[in-house]
Amino acid sequence: MSDHPFLQAKAISKVYDGKHSAGVRNVSIEIQPGIITAIIGESGSGKSTLLRLLYGLLSPQQGEVRFRGEKIWGPEEKLIPGHDSMKMVTQHADDLNLFANVWDNIATLLPNTNLKYKKERSEELLQQLNMLHMADKKIATLSGGEKQRVAIARALALKPEVLFLDEPFNQVDTSFREGLQRDIRNIVKETGLTVIMVSHDPAEVLSMADELVVIRNGEIIEHGTPHGMYNHPENFYTAKLLSNCNVLNNQQAKELHIEATMEKVVIYPEWISIVQSFMPKKWIVAHILFKGPYEELILTHDGISIKMFNLEVGKYALGKGVNVKVSKHLEF
Numbered sequence: 021m022s023d024h025p026f027l028q029a030k031a032i033s034k035v036y037d038g039k040h041s042a043g044v045r046n047v048s049i050e051i052q053p054g055i056i057t058a059i060i061g062e063s064g065s066g067k068s069t070l071l072r073l074l075y076g077l078l079s080p081q082q083g084e085v086r087f088r089g090e091k092i093w094g095p096e097e098k099l100i101p102g103h104d105s106m107k108m109v110t111q112h113a114d115d116l117n118l119f120a121n122v123w124d125n126i127a128t129l130l131p132n133t134n135l136k137y138k139k140e141r142s143e144e145l146l147q148q149l150n151m152l153h154m155a156d157k158k159i160a161t162l163s164g165g166e167k168q169r170v171a172i173a174r175a176l177a178l179k180p181e182v183l184f185l186d187e188p189f190n191q192v193d194t195s196f197r198e199g200l201q202r203d204i205r206n207i208v209k210e211t212g213l214t215v216i217m218v219s220h221d222p223a224e225v226l227s228m229a230d231e232l233v234v235i236r237n238g239e240i241i242e243h244g245t246p247h248g249m250y251n252h253p254e255n256f257y258t259a260k261l262l263s264n265c266n267v268l269n270n271q272q273a274k275e276l277h278i279e280a281t282m283e284k285v286v287i288y289p290e291w292i293s294i295v296q297s298f299m300p301k302k303w304i305v306a307h308i309l310f311k312g313p314y315e316e317l318i319l320t321h322d323g324i325s326i327k328m329f330n331l332e333v334g335k336y337a338l339g340k341g342v343n344v345k346v347s348k349h350l351e352f
């Protein structure tokens with residue numbers, strides 16, 4: 021075992037020409053092995069830039085990236101940048117041979133020196149990604165989600181230690197996404213693979229990642245577990261990234277019996293519930309958005325709107341008056 025950190029960025033910066041604020045500035049981060057780390061942030065915050073710097077696709081202008089103590093060289097320093105133990109899959113799954121079948125797309129990456137191993141490893145990869153039944157299918161006939169599975173199997177063929185995923189599920193149907201996310205989690209659990217992913221989808225990162233890293237304007241502002249960050253975000257920016265939350269000022273919050281000391285009050289929709297009460301019903305059901313298993317209700321009162329989830333679908337009609345209770349709130 022080496023004493024070096026697994027994967028570490030030390031004060032790295034990459035600022036694009038002519039854009040003083042765009043890119044990544046003075047970022048230090050240590051990636052833990054064997055878990056899924058997700059980098060999240062609003063559009064243009066520098067997520068992809070950070071991922072590419074860690075992978076060696078971009079060279080930092082300052083600072084350095086080290087993998088097990090070994091420097092990761094960028095494209096300006098090395099003909100084949102990065103490290104053999106790292107692979108990246110983007111949303112386009114673009115290195116597939118469209119005219120070959122699934123099996124050949126994977127098997128061609130494995131050496132011919134041991135044909136038994138080649139067959140067993142191809143089978144294992146297809147099994148891990150639930151594609152064994154599609155081994156004979158031509159890539160061109162696959163759906164976006166199936167292609168993405170093959171791209172991931174290819175990336176894993178030579179057993180890299182780190183897999184980078186850049187918005188990997190963007191082109192994948194929602195129904196297909198959860199299965200793929202589960203399979204990746206299983207691979208991480210079974211093989212000890214390290215995954216570093218970029219995503220803008222809160223549901224995806226909350227369910228997939230072990231560690232979240234939040235980036236704003238090219239700087240890391242906080243990191244932690246999905247559970248911890250969701251329930252106790254240090255920053256308003258993080259709360260907004262992770263939840264489609266209600267934001268009120270402290271005066272408006274008084275209408276919900278919240279005496280806030282700070283200016284902004286954040287209430288996640290699931291922290292609001294309708295209660296039976298003899299008090300006058302002051303909140304009016306202004307909109308109902310049917311979501312299948314639940315409804316999203318917009319309640320209004322005195323120019324204030326709040327959003328909540330209602331599991332008792334159909335119970336509250338438009339225009340009905342209700343009373344509400346808030347179980348929790350955040351202040352910023």
Ligand SMILES: Nc1ncnc2c1ncn2[C@@H]1O[C@H](COP(=O)(O)OP(=O)(O)OP(=O)(O)O)[C@@H](O)[C@H]1O
Pocket residue numbers: 036037039042043061062063064065066067068069070220
């Ligand atoms: N090659 C480039 N040349 C100039 N500016 C760039 C380049 N690549 C990215 N940028 C700028 O750097 C900033 C960060 O971009 P980056 O792609 O890292 O953000 P992101 O958080 O991944 O965004 P998104 O979620 O929209 O993909 C943006 O303002 C972007 O316009």
